[in-house]
Amino acid sequence: MSSNKEVTDQIMTYVGGENNVNDLYHCATRLRFTLNDKSKFNIKELEKMPEVLGAVNSGDESQVIIGANVGVYFQEIVKNYHIANDGKSEKQASSSDKKDKNIFKRAINVLVGIMAPIIPVLIAGGMFKVVLALCSLFGMNQKGTNYQILSFIADAAFYFLPFIIANSAAKKFNTSPYLAMLMAGVILHPNFAAMVTAGKPIALFGMPIRLVSYGSTVIPIILIVWFMSYVDKFAEKVSPNMIKTMLKPLLILLITAPVALIIIGPLGSLLGDGLFAVINFLDAHMPWLVPTLMGTFCPLLVMIGMHVSLTPLAALELSKYGSETVFGPGMLSSNLSQAGASLAIAFKEKNAKAKQIALSAGVTALSGITEPALYGVTLKYKRVLACVMASGGIAGLYSGLTGVVRYSFGSPGIFTLPVFIGKNPNNIINALITAGIAVVVSFISTYFFAVIDNKKEVNDTTKAKSTIEVHSLKGVVDGQLVPLENVNDQVFASGSLGSGVAIYPSNGMIVSPIDGIISMVYPTGHAVGITTDDGQEILIHIGINTVNLKGRGFKVNVKQDQKVKAGDPLVQVDLDLVKKEGFDPTVMVLALNTPKENIKVNKTKNITIDDNLLNISSLG
CATH class of the missing domain: 3.30.1360.60 (Glucose permease domain IIB)
Structure with missing residues (x-):
């Protein structure tokens, strides 16, 4: 390994x-x-x-x-x-x-880039709220000090969300994260919050400031940091070098803060209000629509990594209403549909390794992480993606019709079902039924409709055995042949990386043993991969633990995707340096995708780059 x-x-x-x-x-x-x-x-x-x-x-x-x-x-x-x-x-x-030039696409990419790194914060706060809800359910006094302290710990992740988003947005917009967090401090300052609570009109030099509570908001701080990034560039250009250290941050604060309070913050708040209006309309007139669409199309969103783009909407809805329907119910349906499909393949698959992969992916999907199921099962077998999407849509439709909501963040799965515990006692019951529908419908549909072509695999194997091709590999360096099992490294000696042979080099010129394409060159120069035209993968690993030299003593003569012929120089190694630094210079030559029984090694004690090193028998 x-x-x-x-x-x-x-x-x-x-x-x-x-x-x-x-x-x-x-x-x-x-x-x-x-x-x-x-x-x-x-x-x-x-x-x-x-x-x-x-x-x-x-x-x-x-x-x-x-x-x-x-x-x-x-x-x-x-x-x-x-x-x-x-x-x-x-x-x-x-x-x-x-x-x-697609503005919408660029905006979505920016949103994903900002929100994805902060998801652990949302999950931490959300799951803490779940713990708090369970404590209340089991009798903790909500007016007691213990509950109050735990409550503000849970709320901190959401109330101070603008600080966290400011840091992430600053990195996306290539501006100072510390000044960005300062802007979050401006809109969350207790004195401004007190003015908002008082409700009396306020103005800055005659310009009115809209009274907005920015705690738990998302859009305003993103827009503020985006504007600040342009102010940053302006301040960089106009500030003289002698006083730039003092003048530049002053200009950024002096320009950005008033604009944030007077224009950008209120504008972001209005955009948020518009989104709330859309969400309210859907919840009032078509509550089934969003969970159904999410349950159906979530696998496609996950495939391109764009599911994160819905996080701001969920955060907005949670901060406003204390629950959300944009993300949680539909994703619960989709995640557990992935689990049901994977478990069905585990029952249906005859290949032991494939069965194990499907079973492991199913268990992982049950816990809310679906990538192993998506890439290891759903996209691998015919008709499974259709079964998952249909099952997710059916379960999502049920969750929408019964009004299932999620009360806090947490990747929807069986271990995070408590995020559906809240004010409505029936909510968790309907969430459990949603989960059951997703798993059962997906399992049954996949079991009966998925295609596992074991017969084709047998036919392909039989056909493959009809012809045998032999590839000869020349020596990669002059030296003494060493059986792989005698190499002073357990990973190589065990053959877990691949079968082959080793050479204790007498000089430092490493050459290609065969015609092919350079498929991989390690930055440190200690390993090179070559792939032949028919797919044979050869790894040449120079020395043991020589990666720790960080490239010292290695001169790489090839680049990735370069075509090479047998005998072409690959790497020049300073053997004296390697030995002086205490590393074993033994060179391993491994056939990565060939069984050991298909490899025949030359028995000669000494080898040169002109000698035949080993033969690989390939079935074609």
């Missing part, structure tokens, strides 16, 4: 390297990159990695879907790579933004 470092190095290679990354953050299941050149985002190679569930370009973002371990890999990348939020120059940023 590859280490976290090797996995993240490979991911960074396939997104175009450190210099191609303008920004990186993560949500619950995926790494979200903003790249300077999206053409370098290698979806095909990323999806070959066992640790990656999928990869997709969504608007301005290039997303690598990981699952539950996304936080681990994110921290590994942050630790080993220098990725700044403002890594893209102003010129690059404006050029990139102009590429997409």
Whole structure:
């Protein structure tokens, strides 16, 4: 099994390297990159990695879907790579933004980029509210000190939401997050809040200020920080270098704060009121519509990572009414439909490995995380996506007709069903029935209508055995042949990365053993991947733990996607440096997608780059 470092190095290679990354953050299941050149985002190679569930370009973002371990890999990348939020120059940023002239699409991408990083905050506050509701249900006195303290802890995540959004928005708009949070402090200041509560008209130098309570709001602070980003650029240009440190932040505050209070904040509040009017209309006249649509089309939104764009609407509705129907009921229906479909495939599938994947994905979907089910089951088998969407729509329709609402944030699943406990005692009952409909209908429809073509797999295997092709690999370096099981590294010796052979080198010139295309080059130069025209994948790993040299002593002579011939130089290694630093220089040559029994290794003790190293028998 590859280490976290090797996995993240490979991911960074396939997104175009450190210099191609303008920004990186993560949500619950995926790494979200903003790249300077999206053409370098290698979806095909990323999806070959066992640790990656999928990869997709969504608007301005290039997303690598990981699952539950996304936080681990994110921290590994942050630790080993220098990725700044403002890594893209102003010129690059404006050029990139102009590429997409669809204003609506750009707005959605910005909204997703702002909201996705703060979802853990919303979940923390939401689940704390669930705990508080359960405490009240089991007898805690709501007028007591304990309840009051727990209550303001839970409310803090929502009341001070503008501070959190300001930080995230500042990173998206390439401006100072600290000054952005200062703007949030202006609209949330206790003195201003007291003026709003008093209800008496106020004005600044004769200009009226609309009395708005900005606690728990979303849209006003996003618009304020967006405006501030332009003020930031203006202040940068007009401030003399000698006094820029003092003058620039003063100008930003002096211009942005009054405009925020007089114009932008009230405008954002009016936009919010408009959205409330739409939500009220739908709840009053078509309460079934939104949960049905969400239950049906949520898998498609998740595929492109745009489901996050609905979070502001849910947050707005929660802050205004204490419950929401935009996101929770429909997503509960969709998530558990994914679970039902995966469990059905686990029962129906005959292949042991596929059965295990489906069962694991089903359990994960029950807990509210659906990417493993979506990419491992729903999109893999014929008709399953249709079953999931139909089942989610039916369950969503029931939740809409019965008025199911969600009282706080939390990815809808069986473990977060308490988010549906609230003022209406029937709400949790109908949420449970919604969940049951989703799982049962999806399970039954998938079991009877999904297509698992085991017969085709058998026929393909039989056909494949009819012809055998043999590929010969030359030596990659002069040296002494070492059986792979004798290598001083358990991962390589066990064959878990692939079967092959090792060479203890006598010089530092590593060459290609076969004709093919460079499919991967580690930034540190210690490993190179080659793929032949018929799909044979060869990994050349230079030294043991030499990744820790961080490229010192390695001169890479090839680039990703470059065609190479057998004998072409790949990497020049300073063996003296490698040995001096205490690392084993043994070079491993592995056939990644070939069974051990199909590999025949040369028995010669010494090898040169002109000798035959091993033969690979492939079924074709």
